[in-house]
Amino acid sequence: MTQGVWKAAAFLVTFGLVLMACREAPTGAPAPAGQQAPRVTEVGVTDDSILLGTHQPLSGPAASYSPISRASEAYFKYINDQGGVNGRKIIYKIEDDGYQPPRTVEVVKKLVEQDKVFAIFNGLGTPTHSQVFEWLNDNKIPDMYIASGATKWTEPVRRYVFGFQPDYRVEGTLLARYAIQNLPGKKAGIFYQNDDFGKDGARWFEETLKKANYPVVARESYEVNATDMSSQIIKLRDAGAEVVLLFCVPRPCALFLKQAEQLGYRATFLMSAVSNDPEMFNTAGPSAMEGVITLGWLPLFDDTSNPRIRQHYEILQKYAPGLQPQNFTVNGQMAAEIMVETLRRAGRDLTREKLIDAAESIKDWSDNIAGIGVTMSPTDHRPFKAMRYMKFTGGKIIFISDYQYE
Amino acid sequence: MLGRLLLALLVVAVLAAPLFVNQFANFVLSRMAIYTVVALGLNLLTGYSGQISLGHGAFFAIGAYGTAIVATRLGLPWPVCILVGGLAAGIAGYLLGWPSLRLTGPYLAIATLALAIAVPQALLKFEGLTGGVQGLKLPQPRPPAGLGLAQDQWLAYICVVTAILMVWLTLNLVRGRVGRAFIALRDSEIAAQAVGVSLPRFKTLAFAVSAFYTGLAGGLLAYLLGYIAPDAFTLVVSIEFLTMVVIGGLASVGGSVIGAVIIVILPLVSSNLTDYLAGLLNLVGLSAVGATTRGLIWAIYGVILILVMVFLPGGLVSLYYKVKGRWVGKAGPAPKGGEAEGGSR
Secondary structure (H helix, E strand, O other), X not given: OHHHHHHHHHHHHHHHHHHHHHHHOOOOOXXXXXXXXXXXXXXXXXXXXXXXXXXXXXOOOOHHHHHHHHHHHHHHHHHHHOOOEOOEEEEEEEEEOOOOHHHHHHHHHHHHXXXXXXXXXXXXXXXXXXXXXXXXXXXXXXXXXXXXXXXXXXXXXXXXXXXXXXXXXXXXHHHHHHHHHHOOOOOEEEEEEOOHHHHHHHHHHHHHHHHOOOOEEEEEEEOOOOOOOHHHHHXXXXXXXXXEEEEOOHHHHHHHHHHHHHOOOOOEEEEOHHHOOOOHHHHHOHHHHOOOEEEEOOOOOOOOOOHHHHHHHHHHHHHOOOOOOOHHHHHHHHHHHHHHHHHHHHOOOOOHHHHHHHHHOOOOEOOOOOOOOEOOXXXXXXXXXXXXXXXXXXXXXXXOOOOEEO | OHHHHHHHHHHHHHHHHXXXXXXXXXXXXXXXXXXXXXXHHHHHHHHHOOOOOOOHHHHHHHHHHHHHHHHHHHOOOHHHHHHHHHHHHHHHHXXXXXXXXXXXXXXXXXXXXXXXXXXXXXXXXXXXXXXXXXXXEOOOOOOOOOOOOOHHHHHHHHHHHHHHHHHHHHHHHHHOHHHHHHHHHHHOHHHHHHOOOOHHHHHHHHHHHHHHHHHHHHHHHHHHHOXXXXXXXXXXXXXXXXXXXXXXXXXXHHHHHHHHHHXXXXXXXXXXXHHHHHHHHHHOOOHHHHHHHHHHHXXXXXXXXXXXXXXXXXXXXXXXXXXXXXXXXXXXXXXXXXXXXXXXX
16 A cells, blocks of 8 residues: 555655745845835845855864854954944854765755855865855855865856965965075975875975976875875985975874884975974874974964954953854954955945955955955955964974965 | 545645745755655665665765766766766666675675775776866756746756656566565575575666666756765765665655655754754853854754654654554554555564
8 A cells, every 4th residue: 555655755745845935934134124225136135234154064073163153253243243344234144064065065055045145155174165166156156265275266266256264375385485495405305195185285385396496306195094104204215305395184294204203214394284283292292293394374372462362352252252262263253354354345335246346356455363465356366375484393383484475 | 545646736746846935945855856766776775675785875976977977078968967877876786786695784784885985085086087076067957948947946847757757666666576576585585586586686686776776866966966076975975875764764665755855854954943942042141052052953863863763663654654553443444455565674
């Protein structure tokens, strides 16, 4: 009697459809829309509100990133209390994708098609955001300031897609420049993770060196779950590499440095900011880490001598009680700051097209928590192209330069 | 009679739905249809022929990539591309069927798990064909002129009609010779062989057919999204597939449909639940606690799964039988025996 089964199925599907239908009604514009005549015609913008949406890993393997969006939200609330942006308050809708790419597609579709957000802001993660950025661009939805360092968002430039943090191109270029300026007349080697991330960094490192006729004598790669780096170390050593780029994630980087020390390989190591983490002292040992050069881009959260950091503490205390200041919260505020600035420049007659034009017209704007000068253009959608050199020394990671622009 | 009437109503309702709901609802409906096709395929393998698979995410990926590659390279019409994707997955399933002759239970689960892990890696290696980490973009099918359908409505129709066809096909398959052979092998390999059911033939066939269904669904997904990348086919996808079949009801076509609907809706509903919870906590002045409920989606999801498994081991479809059993016991004649569904395990 399959009809029985069908009845059950009928019930459930109908139930599902009813559920969806119910979900449609109350969304749209969650803001208490003003009673004035509807003057604004852009999606997600009312007379007194702007609706932004994002996908963030609030649960799952990458949940440790969740303070980023909470700090952004706190900053938006702070701006709202100051009167908002051009008379509008920002509403920030955060959807959890659990760092699962298929979930990202779903929550972003929901934000755009059902909640009708004005723009997607600071969507987090390379594998996750990869699923939606083409679709957003095709549908002319602003995809602002993606929280990922991959170069593919901005290369080639897509009109509606903007990067955020300094990407691996900035890192590769700046680490190469360090070698050219501070270690002239030596030979370079490259050690990179055999994927998108590693190849990106290695490529820009090598191209920059090539322009300065700086010799690269060895290129070695590893797979992300490798547990032994000794053959790569020996090859780099035998090729005579005296300056080595390490474009690797923390655990393999630590393993490499530890084994290099055991094998007696001495060189200047230039390491990706991805592995710029005090935990490295524990995993590789303080002696293996001594003298390693890396990069950082945001001010440290515990640098309370910095007035912007003190202001950050106050904002968090008032608008995100219970959220501890940390490097991720500084990152979240930075993202919110540039978004607010872009919205402000787009003006009162806010449209998606005007938002993009405003972002592309930002020039030498440095009134942000890091004080980095931001310049973008129709052919450059990368706001932050500056980092500071840092050095692992004496159990600490210290800044050894001012901001260096790519 | 009533059952048939309800069924007809359901089909009409599902076919009418894309015209009346918004874009996002059409996307959700399309995903339900795609997951239904996967659930039917996996249920043929796991429910009807008793072979477990934790690797259907791999067939899903093969189908999606097969479709996308044929669509972008050769520019063939979409039904052909989806069929090619399904066939590619079917061949892969047939090949995996051979080792499965020697592997059962947990050993088979591990072997299929390996496939689920290997395929996304392989997609990264053959960059020239698959686009590597950049993924592949493919043109979405345009709604035929004259029908007046929007893009999302047309995609929903493609998915829903395919799902309905596959339901019909599956019902015929499990009632026929092949379906009976699957069930016979599941219940006792020795007895089945004694009456002339060829073990290697039907076991590999079960894998091939199951993978074909999943590949078709992958092709639909590629068109629905218009863009695919290896990250979309993580291990979680394979686990979700198995969960959906078990929750809906093993060896049951209706259960497959229910499982697919539930697995698509559950994260959406639980995300709303956490929002309400956060809202309530904010009202009573516990906004700091409220903010932490946002990450609870998966916990709520997990609790619902556990409840279903504890109280309805036969899947959600068994709920219907329980209710019907009582109702029929009081008011109507006893149901006739010989359920063609193959019973739940």
